[in-house]
Amino acid sequence: MLDLTWLLIAVPLASSAFLLLGGKRLDPWGHWVGVAASGTAFLVGLVALIQMLGLDSHDRAHAVHLFSWIPGGELNLDAGLLVDPLSMTFVMLVTFVGTLIHLYSVAYMEHDPSRRRFFAYLNLFVAAMLLLVLADSYLLLFVGWEGVGLASYLLIGFWNHKPEYATAANKAFVVNRIGDMGLIIAMGLMFTYFGALDFDSVFAAAEGASTAQLTAIGLALLVAACGKSAQFPLQSWLGDAMAGPTPVSALIHAATMVTAGVYLIVRSAPIYEGAPAAQTTVAAIGAFTLILGALIGMAKDDIKKALAASTMSQIGYMVLAAGLGPIGYAFAIFHLVTHGFFKAGMFLGAGSVMHGMNDQVDMRRFGALRTAMVTTWVTFGLGWLAILGVPPFSGFWSKDKIIEAAFVGEGAQPWILGGAALIGAGLTAFYMSRLFFMTFHGKARWTDDQHPHESPALMTVPMIILAVGSAFLGLFLAMGDRFTMWLEPVTGHAEHHEPVLPVAVIMIATLALVALGVWAAWRKYGVADVPELAPAASLATIAARNDMFQDSVNRGVFERPGTHLTRTLVYADAALVDSAVDKTAGGWARTGESVRKTQNGQVRSYALTMLVGLVIVILVVVQGGL
Amino acid sequence: MDPINFVILASVLFAIGAAAVLLRRNAIIAFMGVELMLNAANLALVAFSRIHGEIDGQIMAFFVLVVAAAEVVVGLAIIIAVFRARQTISLDEPAELKG
Amino acid sequence: MVNPVLFWIIAAITVIPALSLLFARKAVHVAMSIVLVMVGLATAYVTLGAPFLGMVQIVVYTGAVMMLFLFVLMLVGVDQREDLKETIVGQRWIGLFTAAGLGAFLVSIVGRVTIAVSDAPVEGEPDVVAVLLFDKYVLVIEVLGFLLITAAVGALVLTHTPRLRPRRTQLEVQRDRVRVGADPVNKPMPGVYARHNALDVPALDPEGQPIDHSVSRVLKIRNQTQDGAEFRAQLEDPSRKEGDR
Numbered sequence: 001m002l003d004l005t006w007l008l009i010a011v012p013l014a015s016s017a018f019l020l021l022g023g024k025r026l027d028p029w030g031h032w033v034g035v036a037a038s039g040t041a042f043l044v045g046l047v048a049l050i051q052m053l054g055l056d057s058h059d060r061a062h063a064v065h066l067f068s069w070i071p072g073g074e075l076n077l078d079a080g081l082l083v084d085p086l087s088m089t090f091v092m093l094v095t096f097v098g099t100l101i102h103l104y105s106v107a108y109m110e111h112d113p114s115r116r117r118f119f120a121y122l123n124l125f126v127a128a129m130l131l132l133v134l135a136d137s138y139l140l141l142f143v144g145w146e147g148v149g150l151a152s153y154l155l156i157g158f159w160n161h162k163p164e165y166a167t168a169a170n171k172a173f174v175v176n177r178i179g180d181m182g183l184i185i186a187m188g189l190m191f192t193y194f195g196a197l198d199f200d201s202v203f204a205a206a207e208g209a210s211t212a213q214l215t216a217i218g219l220a221l222l223v224a225a226c227g228k229s230a231q232f233p234l235q236s237w238l239g240d241a242m243a244g245p246t247p248v249s250a251l252i253h254a255a256t257m258v259t260a261g262v263y264l265i266v267r268s269a270p271i272y273e274g275a276p277a278a279q280t281t282v283a284a285i286g287a288f289t290l291i292l293g294a295l296i297g298m299a300k301d302d303i304k305k306a307l308a309a310s311t312m313s314q315i316g317y318m319v320l321a322a323g324l325g326p327i328g329y330a331f332a333i334f335h336l337v338t339h340g341f342f343k344a345g346m347f348l349g350a351g352s353v354m355h356g357m358n359d360q361v362d363m364r365r366f367g368a369l370r371t372a373m374v375t376t377w378v379t380f381g382l383g384w385l386a387i388l389g390v391p392p393f394s395g396f397w398s399k400d401k402i403i404e405a406a407f408v409g410e411g412a413q414p415w416i417l418g419g420a421a422l423i424g425a426g427l428t429a430f431y432m433s434r435l436f437f438m439t440f441h442g443k444a445r446w447t448d449d450q451h452p453h454e455s456p457a458l459m460t461v462p463m464i465i466l467a468v469g470s471a472f473l474g475l476f477l478a479m480g481d482r483f484t485m486w487l488e489p490v491t492g493h494a495e496h497h498e499p500v501l502p503v504a505v506i507m508i509a510t511l512a513l514v515a516l517g518v519w520a521a522w523r524k525y526g527v528a529d530v531p532e533l534a535p536a537a538s539l540a541t542i543a544a545r546n547d548m549f550q551d552s553v554n555r556g557v558f559e560r561p562g563t564h565l566t567r568t569l570v571y572a573d574a575a576l577v578d579s580a581v582d583k584t585a586g587g588w589a590r591t592g593e594s595v596r597k598t599q600n601g602q603v604r605s606y607a608l609t610m611l612v613g614l615v616i617v618i619l620v621v622v623q624g625g626l
Numbered sequence: 627m628d629p630i631n632f633v634i635l636a637s638v639l640f641a642i643g644a645a646a647v648l649l650r651r652n653a654i655i656a657f658m659g660v661e662l663m664l665n666a667a668n669l670a671l672v673a674f675s676r677i678h679g680e681i682d683g684q685i686m687a688f689f690v691l692v693v694a695a696a697e698v699v700v701g702l703a704i705i706i707a708v709f710r711a712r713q714t715i716s717l718d719e720p721a722e723l724k725g
Numbered sequence: 726m727v728n729p730v731l732f733w734i735i736a737a738i739t740v741i742p743a744l745s746l747l748f749a750r751k752a753v754h755v756a757m758s759i760v761l762v763m764v765g766l767a768t769a770y771v772t773l774g775a776p777f778l779g780m781v782q783i784v785v786y787t788g789a790v791m792m793l794f795l796f797v798l799m800l801v802g803v804d805q806r807e808d809l810k811e812t813i814v815g816q817r818w819i820g821l822f823t824a825a826g827l828g829a830f831l832v833s834i835v836g837r838v839t840i841a842v843s844d845a846p847v848e849g850e851p852d853v854v855a856v857l858l859f860d861k862y863v864l865v866i867e868v869l870g871f872l873l874i875t876a877a878v879g880a881l882v883l884t885h886t887p888r889l890r891p892r893r894t895q896l897e898v899q900r901d902r903v904r905v906g907a908d909p910v911n912k913p914m915p916g917v918y919a920r921h922n923a924l925d926v927p928a929l930d931p932e933g934q935p936i937d938h939s940v941s942r943v944l945k946i947r948n949q950t951q952d953g954a955e956f957r958a959q960l961e962d963p964s965r966k967e968g969d970r
Contacts, residue, residue, distance in 0.1 A: 602717075602816075604648055604651070604656075604717055604813065604816060604820075608648050608816060608819060611648065612819075612823055614827070615823060615826060618831075619830075622834060627732050629727055629842060630835065630838065630840065630842075632727075632773065634832050634835050635732075635735070635736050635740070635769075637828055637832050637835055639739060639740065639743055639762075640827075640828070641824050641828025641831070642744060645820060645824035646747055648816065648820030648821075648824060649816070649817060650747075654752050654756075654794060654797060654798060654801075658755055658756065658759050659746055662743060665763070665766055665786070669766055672769070672773045672778060673773055675773070675775065675847060675849075676774050676842070676846065676847065677840055679843025679844070679845045679846065680847065681849055682857070684777075684847070685858065687770075687778055688778060688858070689862075689869065691778075691782070691786075692873065693869070694790070695790060696873050696876035697876070699877065699880045700880055700883070702793060702794070702880070703880035705797060705801070706797060706800060706801070706883070707883045707884060709800075715801050718812055718813070
C-alpha cells in the first residue's frame with residue numbers, strides 16, 4: 001500500500017480536473033465527487049498508516065519512485081515520494097480534517113452558484129498539499145508549495161466579484177511570492193553547494209558543509225517558511241485572507257497550508273543542525289510572532305480576523321519549537337496536529353455562527369448565542385479549552401511542552417524565549433476568552449434582521465468530530481510519549497534537558513496566567529456590557545486593531561523606496577540604454593537614407609549599376625584567373 | 627582570316643547594344659539594344675562553333691534565338707501595356723521602383 | 726578560314742548601322758538599321774559554316790522580330806520623338822564610359838587569345854542540325870516549346886483589356902438621350918420642311934415651328950440668319966390661334 005501513496009495526490013487532482021472541466025452539468029452532484037475524492041485520499045492514507053504502524057520504527061521511511069523527472073547534466077532528479085512518519089502525520093491531518101471540511105462545505109456553500117468550482121479548488125488544494133508533504137526533494141516540494149499557493153489564491157478570491165476580496169487574494173499571492181523567492185534561493189544554494197535537491201543527498205551533504213553555507217540556506221528556508229506560515233515580517237496577508245469562504249479559512253489558513261512553513265523547517269532539520277545562528281533566528285521569529293499575533297488578536301472585533309491572528313500566534317509557537325532543535329521538533333508537529341483540529345473546529349464554529357447570523361462577522365453584534373446554537377457553543381467551547389491549554393484538553397499536551405522546551409538552554413535565551421511563550425499563553429487565554437464570551441455569552445446585541453439558528457447536521461457533525469479531536473487527541477497522542485516516539489525516526493532522538501526552571505513551576509505559572517487571562521476576559525466581556533461599536537481606545541489598541549500598522553510599514557519601508565528605485569531605473573534605462581539604442585538605430589537610419597538615394601527608380605540607372613558590376617566581375621576574374 | 631575576329635566583332639556589337647540600353651530613353655530602342663546584345667552573343671557562339679569544329683555551338687545559338695523570340699513577344703506586350711496605362715514609352719517615366 | 730574582305734564587309738554592315746542605336750533620333754530609323762545588322766549577322770553565320778542558322782536568323786529576326794518591333798512602333802505612334810537630352814545626372818558619360826570600357830576590355834582580351842582553328846570546318850546544314858536537335862537536344866526543344874507557348878499566352882494576357890461594364894445596347898443609348906432631354910431623333914438639317922432649302926433657314930419641326938439650333942452657330946453670330954418665323958409653315962389648323970405658343 002505504501003507504494004500506492006501516489007494515489008493520495010492523483011485522486012484529488014483528477015477529481016479537481018474533472019470538476020473544473022466537467023462544466024455546469026456537474027453542478028447538481030459535483031460536490032459529492034469532491035468529497036469522495038478527499039475521502040478516498042483519507043482511506044488510502046489510513047491504510048498506509050496502519051501498514052506503517054506494523055513496521056519497525058526504523059523501517060518506516062519508505063521511498064516511492066515515481067519517474068525520472070529532470071534527467072540532465074549535473075542535476076539528476078527523480079520525482080518520488082517520501083513516506084515516513086512525518087509526512088504520514090501530515091497526510092492524516094490533511095485528509096481527515098480536509099474530508100470533514102469538504103463535508104461541512106457541502107452545506108455551507110449550498111446556496112453558492114459556483115459550489116462545484118469551490119470543490120474543484122479544494123481538491124486541488126488537497127492534492128497540492130499532499131504533494132508538498134510527500135515530496136522527496138525540495139524541487140517537488142516546491143511544486144506542491146506553489147500548488148497550495150495557487151489554491152489559496154483561488155479560494156481567497158473565490159468571491160472575486162468583490163474588489164476587496166480580489167485584492168486580498170492578490171495580496172496573499174504577492175506576499176507569498178517573497179517566501180517562494182526564499183525557497184528558490186535556498187534551492188539555488190543547495191544546488192551550488194551540494195549539487196543536489198533531493199532530501200537524501202542534501203542532508204547527507206549537509207553533514208560536511210560549512211556553517212556559513214548552512215546558515216545561508218537555513219535563512220533562505222526561513223524566509224520561505226515565514227511567507228507561507230504568515231510569520232513576521234511576512235504576516236500581513238493572513239488577516240486579509242479571511243476574505244475567502246470560512247471552510248477555506250479553516251482548512252487552508254488554519255489547519256494545513258499555513259503550517260507548511262513549520263513542516264519545511266522540521267523537514268530541513270539536518271540543515272538547521274549545522275547552523276545554530278539560523279536556528280536561533282527561527283526561534284526568535286517564532287517568539288516575536290506569537291506575541292505579535294496575540295496582541296493583534298486582542299483587539300480584533302471581526303471573529304475571523306481574531307481567529308486568524310490567533311493562528312498566526314499559534315504558528316509562532318510551532319516555529320519557536322522548531323527553532324529549538326531536536327527537543328522542539330516533535331512538539332512543533334504535535335502542536336501543529338492538535339492546532340489543526342481545534343483551530344479548524346473553531347473556524348467551522350465561526351462559520352456556523354456566521355451561517356446563523358446572516359454572514360455577520362462583527363463580534364460586537366453577537367452575544368448570548370449559547371442558547372440559540374448549542375452544538376456550536378459546545379464544540380467551540382471545547383476548541384477554546386484546547387487552545388487555552390487547559391488540562392486535559394489537546395492544547396495542554398502540546399503547548400505546555402513547547403513552553404517547557406523554550407525554557408531549556410543557556411544564558412539569556414531560555415528566559416527570553418520561555419518568557420515570550422509564557423506571556424503568549426496568558427495573552428492567548430485573554431483574547432480567545434474574549435472571542436468566546438463576546439460571541440456566546442453576555443447580552444444579545446443582534447441586529448433586527450438576525451434570527452440565530454443552529455446549522456444543519458452536515459455542518460455540525462464535522463464540528464463535533466473535530467471537537468472530540470480537540471478534546472482527546474492530545475491526551476491520546478501524549479500518553480506514553482506516543483507521538484514523540486512515532487516521529488523519532490525523522491526528528492531524531494532528543495537528549496533530555498532540564499529547563500532552567502522546574503517543570504512544575506512552569507506548568508503552574510502557565511496555568512495561572514491562563515486563568516488570569518480568562519478571568520480578565522470574563523470580567524470585561526462576559527459580565528460587563530460590550531458596546532456595539534468599538535469604543536475609542538488607547539494608542540496600543542488602535543495599533544493592534546490596525547494589525548500593528550503592518551501595511552503602512554510595508555508601504556513605507558518597501559513599496560515607496562521600491563517605487564522610487566524602479567522609477568530611477570526606468571529613467572536610467574531611458575537615458576542610457578534606450579538612447580544608446582536609439583542613437584545607433586538613428587545612425588543606421590541615416591546611413592540607409594543616404595544609400596537610398598541611389599535607388600532613384602530609374603531603370604537605366606539600375607542597368608548601369610548592373611553593367612558596372614559586370615565589368616568589375618570580369619576584371620576580377622581576368623586579373624585573378626587568366 | 628581567323629574566325630576569332632568575329633568574336634571581336636561580337637564584342638563591339640555587344641558594347642554598342644549595352645550603350646544603347648544605358649543611354650536611350652525610348653523603351654523600344656533600348657529593347658532593340660538588348661536584341662543586339664543577344665545577337666552579338668549568338669555571333670560569338672557561332673564563331674566558337676567554327677573554331678572548335680563542333681556543331682553544338684550553333685545549336686546553342688539556335689536556342690538563344692528561340693528564347694530571344696519569346697522574350698521579344700513578352701517584352702513588346704509589356705511595352706504596349708505600359709503605353710496603354712501611361713501614354714508614353716519613356717523609360718524614365720515609370721519611376722515607382724524608387725527606394 | 727574566312728575571306729578578309731568578306732569579314733570587313735560584314736563588320737561594316739553590322740557596326741555602322743548598329744551605331745544608329747546610339748545616334749538616330751527616330752525609332753523607325755533605328756529599327757530599319759537593325760534589320761540591316763541582322764542581315765549582316767546572317768551573312769556572318771553563313772560564312773562561319775552555319776547556313777541553317779543564317780536562314781533562321783533572316784526569317785526570325787528580319788522577318789518576324791523586327792517587323793513586330795515596327796508594328797509596336799506604329800501602335801504607340803511613330804512620332805514618339807525622343808529628347809536626346811539626358812535627364813539623369815552623369816548617366817550619359819558614365820554609361821558611355823562603361824560600355825566603351827566593356828567593349829575595349831572584351832576586345833583586348835579576345836585579341837590576345839590564340840586558339841588553333843579546327844581543320845574540319847563544320848557545316849550546319851539543316852539535316853545535320855535537325856538530327857542533333859531532335860536527338861541529343863530533344864528535351865531542350867520540348868522545354869523551348871513550353872516557353873514559347875507560355876510567352877504567347879503571357880503576351881495575350883498582358884495586352885488584354887477586360888470589359889469592365891456590359892456593352893451598351895442601342896436601346897440604352899436612346900433612352901439616355903431622352904433622359905437628358907436631347908432630341909429623340911437626329912438634329913434636322915437647316916431648311917428641312919422650310920420653304921427655302923438653304924443653310925441660313927432654320928428647319929421646321931413637325932408642328933411647323935422653326936428649330937433655331939438647326940442653323941449653324943457661326944451664322945447666328947454673324948447675324949446672317951433668316952428669321953425662322955417668316956418661314957413658318959402655314960398649316961390650316963382651326964384650333965390653333967395666334968399667340969398660342
